[in-house]
Amino acid sequence: MxxxxxxxxxxxxxxxxxxxxxxxxxxxxxxxRYHDRELSWLAFNRRVLELAEDPSLPELERANFLAIFASNLDEFFMVRVAGLKRRILTGLAVPTNVGRSPSDVLSDISRDAYALQLRHAAVWNDLVRPALADAGIEITDWDDLTDAERGALGEYFQAQVFPVLMPLAVDPAHPFPYISGLSLNLAIRIRNARTGRQDFARLKVPTMLPRFVEVPGRSPITRFIRLEELIANHLGDLFPGMEVLDHHAFRLTRNEDVEIEEDESENLIQALEAELLRRRFGPPIRLEITEDMDDITLELLIRELDITDQEVYRLPGPLDLRGLFDLGRLDRPDLRYPPHLPTTAVAFQPGDSNERSDIFRAIRKADVLVHHPYESFATSVQAFLEQAARDPHVLAIKQTLYRTSGDSPIVQALIDAAESGKQVLALVEVKARFDEANNIVWARKLEKAGVHVVYGLVGLKTHCKLALIIRQEEGALRHYSHIGTGNYNPKTSRIYEDFGLFTADPQVGKDLTRLFNELSGYAIEKKFKHLxxxxxxxxxxxxxxxxxxxxxxxxxxxxxxxxxxxxxxxxxxxxxxxxxxxxxxxxxxxxxxxxxxxxxxxxxxxxxxxxxxxxxxxxxxxxxxxxxxxxxxxxxxxxxxxxxxxxxxxxxxxxxxxxxxxxxxxxxxxxxxxxxxxxxxxxxxxxxxxxxxxxxxxxxxxxxxxxxxxxxxxxxxxxxxx
CATH class of the missing domain: 3.30.870.10 (Endonuclease Chain A)
Incomplete structure (x- = not known):
């Protein structure tokens, strides 16, 4: 030992x-001597899939792992695959970490990712869906419903779904519509009953509605039907006077990585906002279709979307299993992990149940190491900043923010501190991938409250997890520091395993003071004692x-x-x-x-x-x-x-x-x-x-x-x- x-x-x-x-x-x-990084990432997502395959895990947790797999793979295509394609198309391709050309790696990714998606579909169809049904949660098909159930769902469709649908025709007067990234769509072929002409229409499945619609009756079994299947069985209401010949689901993935050419003379926020608008129109990199899609529809999609056969993934079963996250709202604790309530770290537990813990006094006694989510984020990190915000002896708070929730009590604590007259610095990383828009919103909210907001250094992302509090004690200034491994995000702190150190070590405080000064001023040049x-x-x-x-x-x-x-x-x-x-x-x-x-x-x-x-x-x-x-x-x-x-x-x-x-x-x-x-x-x-x-x-x-x-x-x- x-x-x-x-x-x-x-x-x-x-x-x-x-x-x-x-x-x-x-x-x-x-x-x-290296494994290919992209294929190694796919191996990681395979491990996630193996959790969904594990019959010893609770059924809703297995469904959740299927949704995590799908979400992970989407991001992999939007960032890693998109980056490889971009380098190939721009002629900037360099060999990968194993010395292979990006085009060869793309071929390997296509092969391995397709095999994984087929396995993913099989796990849902053959393992998790039957396991849920055995546990009393049934995802059913339209053909298995009774006439009464179809009638009740038809009423729901007319009242809740039909008004928000927007079918888009494709004909000489209507060009092929823009298909947004990660949207689930129906490709519909229709025929005019009067002229006999065949046309194509696209229908986007609304994301603001529940992906799984509950079927009335049959208690104690809870039954659902997928929203896209409900819509598909009411297409006649959307195209009156037309004959619906065929319909198939499809889903497009686009390059949604953000590439910002930073220049010290331009406004980073404005440049980022412009890039976020361009992200929506990134080039297609993956087309997922159902296995029964006909060749006519597929050829139309390939032509209009300007993609290759290698980028088409024909899959059995439903597309976009991220929708399984919706099952998380079900009140079935017996189908989940046993509940776990994070404890308050021993050092931060109040001596008397009626008194509030003094975070600063605890840190003065000794360094405190907290382990989330086993130990509470709310009674450690959050309490640390909230106590600082209301403490009249605290003069300044400095913090980095990479990702946090929009309604974060961390952000509110910084706002409260600034409004009470304290000096508050928040280094907000607005380039945090896929959180850019949210970060811009609450960065501006912080600025309005009087917080000094800094957006980091040109050419670098600020990913460190740091908070520093300067407190006046007995005529001198004392530094209280928090250095963590995870984001200041109360929501993810309940599911992300992370450590954080609280310390009153004066040298750590001096190191953080210098680091924050450099982050808000100029590039990192100096050396540090304990960092x-x-x-x-x-x-x-x-x-x-x-x-x-x-x-x-x-x-x-x-x-x-x-x-x-x-x-x-x-x-x-x-x-x-x-x-x-x-x-x-x-x-x-x-x-x-x-x-x-x-x-x-x-x-x-x-x-x-x-x-x-x-x-x-x-x-x-x-x-x-x-x-x-x-x-x-x-x-x-x-x-x-x-x-x-x-x-x-x-x-x-x-x-x-x-x-x-x-x-x-x-x-x-x-x-x-x-x-x-x-x-x-x-x-x-x-x-x-x-x-x-x-x-x-x-x-x-x-x-x-x-x-x-x-x-x-x-x-x-x-x-x-x-």
């Missing part, structure tokens, strides 16, 4: 960044620690590296891990998503173990742990091991120093890597194998065990108070 030591070698301080990782002797590494900050110092700092472990192993000293990230892609970091492995360093990598690191390279990756854990909560925290010859160095922060995080974003890692915190993270990692824990193991050829049971018995669930551990810590604390 790694025991925290009191000796500090100084290697944890970023001032030592004069070290150059390239000065270390290079071990010879094989040419083909590793991208884009200038974080990569070099991590490489320094990796190479220090390699040197320790070569000298016969204890050496170990443990890293938990969402994505492991960066080639320099991976090569550093390979060299450390070759020197005998034991390396554990815990990754949720993409992993370009290979474990099947004899003599190179023999000491590397890679695990992935997916489940009830989205594993989102980033941890970096180095043995350091018995004086452990541990960081938490916002950075994944990707080029964008290390080179094109402002990221921050903070070093943990409390021995209890180091032990907590060490124990968590032990559990994640334990062969008795339910997880996916990365193996030969980049294949991920789920290891969920042994000898017919289910393995341990890390998230359930963490829940129990945190609850037990709270119970022990209450007994101690009594």
């Amino acid at each position: 790694m025991e925290p030591a009191l000796v500090d070698t100084g290697l944890g301080d970023a001032e030592d960044d004069d070290f150059d990782a390239h000065e270390a002797p290079d071990a010879v590494l094989p040419d083909h 590793l900050v991208a884009p200038r110092h974080l990569r070099k700092g991590l490489m320094r620690h990796i190479d220090a472990e390699r040197a320790n192993a070569e000298a016969g000293k204890p050496a170990r590296i443990r890293i938990k990230v969402n994505s492991m892609v960066d080639e320099e970091i991976i090569d550093g891990l390979y060299r450390a492995s070759m020197a005998g360093v034991k390396i554990d990598v815990w990754v949720r998503g993409i992993c370009s690191l290979r474990v099947d390279l004899p003599g190179v990756s023999d000491n590397i173990t890679v695990r992935s854990i997916l489940g009830r909560y989205l594993e989102h925290s980033r941890l970096f742990m180095f043995e350091n010859d018995g004086a452990p160095i541990v960081y938490i922060g916002s950075a994944d091991m990707m080029h964008r995080n290390l080179d094109r974003r402002v990221e921050a890692l903070v070093r943990l120093r409390d021995p209890a915190h180091l032990q907590e993270l060490h124990d968590l990692f032990d559990l994640a890597m334990d062969p008795r824990t339910n997880s996916w193991h990365l193996g030969e050829g980049g294949e991920w194998k789920r290891v969920a049971e042994a000898d017919g018995q289910p393995l341990l669930d890390l998230q359930d065990l963490t829940m129990a551990s945190v609850q037990g810590r709270r119970r022990r604390s209450k007994r101690a108070i009594r």
